[in-house]
Every structure is written in C-alpha cells, then in structure tokens.
Amino acid sequence: MTNGVFEYQRPASLEEALAAMQEQQAMALAGGTDFVSMRNAGAIDPTVTVDIKGVAELRGINERAEQTTIGACTIMSELATLSRPAFGALRDGAGVVGAVQTRYRATLGGNVCRSSPAGDTLAPLLVLNSGATLEAMGAKRQVPLPEFFTGPGLSARRPDELLTSLSLPHLEGASAYQRHTYRAWMDLAVVGVAVWVRTEGGRCLAASVAICGAAPTPRLVPEAADALVGLSVEDERFDEAQAAVLRAADPIDDVRGSRAHRLDALSVLVKRVAQTAFSRAQGR
Ligand SMILES: Cc1cc2nc3c(=O)[nH]c(=O)nc-3n(C[C@H](O)[C@H](O)[C@H](O)COP(=O)(O)OP(=O)(O)OC[C@H]3O[C@@H](n4cnc5c(N)ncnc54)[C@H](O)[C@@H]3O)c2cc1C
Numbered sequence: 363m364t365n366g367v368f369e370y371q372r373p374a375s376l377e378e379a380l381a382a383m384q385e386q387q388a389m390a391l392a393g394g395t396d397f398v399s400m401r402n403a404g405a406i407d408p409t410v411t412v413d414i415k416g417v418a419e420l421r422g423i424n425e426r427a428e429q430t431t432i433g434a435c436t437i438m439s440e441l442a443t444l445s446r447p448a449f450g451a452l453r454d455g456a457g458v459v460g461a462v463q464t465r466y467r468a469t470l471g472g473n474v475c476r477s478s479p480a481g482d483t484l485a486p487l488l489v490l491n492s493g494a495t496l497e498a499m500g501a502k503r504q505v506p507l508p509e510f511f512t513g514p515g516l517s518a519r520r521p522d523e524l525l526t527s528l529s530l531p532h533l534e535g536a537s538a539y540q541r542h543t544y545r546a547w548m549d550l551a552v553v554g555v556a557v558w559v560r561t562e563g564g565r566c567l568a569a570s571v572a573i574c575g576a577a578p579t580p581r582l583v584p585e586a587a588d589a590l591v592g593l594s595v596e597d598e599r600f601d602e603a604q605a606a607v608l609r610a611a612d613p614i615d616d617v618r619g620s621r622a623h624r625l626d627a628l629s630v631l632v633k634r635v636a637q638t639a640f641s642r643a644q645g646r
Contacts, residue, residue: 369410376419376526380499383522385410390524392435393467395460396476420471420526428532434471434525438483441470449530450642451486451537451556458482458541461548471525474510477517478550480575484511485556486539488572488582490530496523504529511579535560535568536642540635541575542627551575552619555607555631557590561643564594571603571636575618576611576628583610586632595640600633607632 373379382388389408391397392415400406414420420435423443430444441456459465459473459482473483474494487507494505496519507528510518519525541554553575560568569590574580589602613624 368408370413371410372413372416374416376417376497376524379412379414379417379420379524380497382410382412383524384499388412388522390414390475392469392472392475393437395464395468396472414524420524430530430532432470432528432530434474434527435469436471438465438468438470438473441483446532447536447642447645448533448558449490449537450639451489451539451558452483452530454539455482455484455486455554455556458547470528474507474528475517475519475525477511477513477515477579479514479577479579480541480551480554481580482539482541482551482554482574484580485554485572485574486537487528487530488580489537489556489558489570490533491570493529494519494525495527495529496520497526498523502526508582511581514578533558533560536639538635538638538642540631540638542631550618553611553613553624553627553631555628555635557632557635557639559590559636559639559643561594561640564596564640564644566590566593566640569636571607571632573607573611573628576607576613576624578612581610583607585610590636593636593640595637595644600636603636604629604632 371382388410391413421433424431438456438459473481492507537558539556541551543549556572558570559566569587571583571586585606586603613621615621
C-alpha cells in the first residue's frame with residue numbers, strides 16, 4: 363500500500379512516458395474518469411501516476427490508405443468526426459459515454475484499458491476488426507482486439523505497456539451500436555450490441571456482431587453474424603441471429619439487471635441494431 367503517498371509524473375513525449383511506465387506499480391492516467399474513482403475506492407494503488415494527457419503522439423485520428431489509426435488519448439467527443447459509414451458503431455458508442463463533460467475528458471484508450479464488460483466503445487471496436495498497439499520501452503506489439511480482453515477489468519496489456527493506438531481497417535458497409543439503459547444518459551450499459559454489415563441490393567453479404575454487458579468480456583458472436591447473411595432491412599426473421607446471441611451470452615445477475623432481463627434486452631437489441639446497420643448501409 364502506498365498510504366496515499368504517490369509520485370506524479372507528466373511526461374512530454376512518448377519516450378518519457380514509456381520510461382516512467384518502467385517504474386514498479388506505475389499506472390497511466392488518461393482522462394481520469396475511471397482512474398480517480400478506482401483509486402478513491404482502493405481498487406488501484408499506483409506508486410507512480412504517469413499522466414499521459416500531454417503526450418502529443420497519443421492523440422488524434424489519422425486516416426491512411428487502408429486504415430484509420432486513433433491515438434489512445436483521443437477523447438470521446440472527437441470520435442464524432444469519424445465520417446466513414448462503417449465507423450457508425452464507434453460514433454454511436456462514444457456518443458453515449460457519460461455526459462458531455464465526460465466525453466470531453468474520457469479517452470478511447472482509457473475505455474479499452476479499463477476493459478469493463480460493459481464499456482460502450484468495445485463492442486463497436488470488435489465488429490470493426492480493430493487492433494491495439496501496445497508499447498513498452500524498446501518493444502511494440504499488435505494485439506487483435508478479441509485477444510485483448512481477458513476478463514472483467516482485465517486485459518492482455520502488461521503493466522509496463524501503454525496502449526498507444528487503435529487501428530481500424532477501412533471496411534465497406536455500415537455499422538451501428540445501441541445499448542439498453544434505464545436512463546437515457548449518465549447510465550452504464552445493462553447490455554449492448556454492435557453490428558457491422560456489408561450489403562448489395564439491400565441484402566447482407568457479410569456481417570459481424572458483438573455484445574457487451576452480457577459476458578465476462580465484450581465478445582464477438584460469429585454465429586449471429588452468419589445468421590444475418592442473406593437478410594435485409596425488410597426481413598422480420600432475425601430469430602436465428604437472436605438465438606445465436608443468447609447462446610453466446612452468459613450474463614450475471616446484479617444491481618444493474620437480472621440475467622433473464624439482460625437476455626431479453628439482448629434479443630430485442632440484436633434485431634434493432636441489425637436493422638439500423640442495414641438501413642445505414644443503404645444510405646438511409
Ligand atoms: C460520470 C461518468 C460516466 C461514465 N459513463 C460511461 C458510459 O456511459 N460508458 C462507458 O463505457 N464508460 C463510462 N464511464 C467510464 C469512463 O468514462 C470510460 O471508461 C473512459 O473511457 C475511461 O477513459 P479515461 O481516459 O478517463 O481513462 P482513465 O480513467 O484515465 O484510465 C482508465 C484505466 O485505463 C488505464 N489507461 C488509460 N489509458 C491508458 C493507456 N493509453 N495505456 C495504458 N493504460 C491506460 C489507466 O491506468 C486506468 O487503469 C463513465 C465514467 C464517469 C465518471
């Protein structure tokens with residue numbers, strides 16, 4: 363225990379930040395919207411707090427030929443500028459995090475590193491086939507997002523590594539994300555669903571489906587994606603996709619909702635979100 367005594371560092375460059383992360387029990391502070399409450403609750407106890415907000419290399423959205431790279435410290439409100447239809451789910455997810463004030467502080471990298479089963483950008487990043495870039499002093503590696511989340515609040519990131527960016531390939535088609543909450547704003551997802559689709563003549567040629575708040579980690583549901591292929595927005599039969607999602611889900615009972623309620627909400631959301639993605643893919 364540090365007994366409340368800790369060192370605070372504010373590196374100006376990525377190199378300085380990676381050097382500071384070498385210290386034992388060093389932890390990154392990005393927007394602080396999770397970090398501060400976790401530290402106050404005693405859930406984390408860093409000896410060195412490495413404030414990475416001022417590191418320019420960790421911010422911004424870079425659109426390249428085949429993929430878009432988003433710096434880990436890019437704040438949620440900036441994600442509203444992502445204009446590709448395929449990135450709709452990520453815009454949706456970032457757009458419901460907390461309140462306006464939260465979205466001007468909370469970062470995409472913080473949401474990913476917090477690795478909450480119900481994080482609102484995580485199912486969107488999964489259906490968009492994203493990858494995480496992790497860096498430590500003298501080492502850099504890429505981790506596909508499905509391999510990043512290892513348990514509730516747990517990830518493949520090593521203690522001395524910083525998540526530096528997320529890369530999103532330029533998929534065709536469109537995507538959407540919606541969550542079920544009890545209040546319209548300032549509430550965490552009871553469950554959420556993200557869907558990406560590529561369509562031709564209104565019919566689905568390829569799809570990806572991910573769920574959150576429904577299992578120890580956000581997860582892809584390939585069987586639900588397969589069940590969407592061949593469907594269109596006019597279809598009413600989403601039962602196979604709904605059944606596949608319910609088979610993949612393993613929600614808990616807690617204050618936010620019973621297992622049965624979560625499963626009911628998931629079933630409704632799969633159809634609704636798939637229809638939104640289909641409509642968007644047709645430019646509606
Ligand atoms: C009022 C309020 C409402 C909220 N509503 C929502 C909501 O609706 N949906 C939702 O998903 N979340 C919500 N949250 C949670 C939080 O805002 C998000 O998880 C946010 O994205 C965290 O980002 P941050 O930059 O604040 O991370 P921080 O709090 O700074 O960090 C979170 C964790 O990630 C680590 N970390 C951060 N960045 C990096 C990095 N680049 N490399 C390595 N480790 C890193 C930190 O060490 C810490 O353990 C809410 C929080 C508050 C306070």
